[in-house]
Amino acid sequence: MTITAEKIYKALEQVMDPEIPVLNVLDLGMITSVKVGDGDAVLIKMIPTFSACPAVELIRQNIRTTVEKELGASVTVEIDKEAHWHSNRMGPAAKEKxxxxxxxxxxxxxxxxxxxxxxxxxxxxxxxxxxxxxxxxxxxxxxxxxxxxxxxxxxxxxxxxx
Structure with a gap:
């Protein structure tokens, strides 16, 4: 199976926020990039909604395990230090949820x-x-x-x- 960014984003739809289980990490605007490297190694960059969010490590772990399970790839999840989260990253559908x-x-x-x-x-x-x-x-x-x-x-x- 060829790993694509589209497949990664599809898998990320399953990673729900542990504090608000109706929103996934894409709804929240937490994902800043996904890349497929050599040997189908996947790098996902994310930003926490708040810098002191106690769920950040759990979310990172859930991202890694979900994408690895869905795509059979080695996944690294990093905090994107170049971006910061803001509530305007949430779209209308997420706000309705x-x-x-x-x-x-x-x-x-x-x-x-x-x-x-x-x-x-x-x-x-x-x-x-x-x-x-x-x-x-x-x-x-x-x-x-x-x-x-x-x-x-x-x-x-x-x-x-x-």
Whole structure:
């Protein structure tokens, strides 16, 4: 079997985020490059969503084992030190998956006042913007906690980051 970038990306669709199991590493925009080298050795470069993310090593391991299993290749996964992750790397489909999972997706962030963005977060349950920030710290570093005055849900918000 010839190993191609397309086959690698197809295998990566199976590598889910351990903290948000409806999103894979491609949905999150964590993969910066894939290369096939001599002897079908595969090099995958990735970036963590947050620099102190406790799941980075688990994700690296899951990438390596999944691609090796699917393609029968030797796989190396490196942290890409030339790139940094930002929430704008997530596409509309990933944001819709987050919303359907009950987590408010990050808004597009272009350097505007960060506190304003956090304060105006739509509820993923009823779409109301009549919400307020309860805590800038959620269950993980990448999330904040909000309360919806309309439907009464407490919900997490995936923080926007540039």
């Amino acid at each position: 987050l919303k359907n999972f009950g987590i408010a997706p990050p808004q597009v962030y272009n350097g505007e006042a960060y506190s304003e963005i956090l304060m105006h977060t739509a509820c993923p349950h009823c779409n109301s913007k009549n919400t307020y920030l309860r805590s800038p710290f959620g269950s993980t570093l990448c999330r904040a906690i909000h309360y919806c005055r309309e439907c009464g849900h407490v919900f997490e918000h995936f923080k926007p980051l540039e």
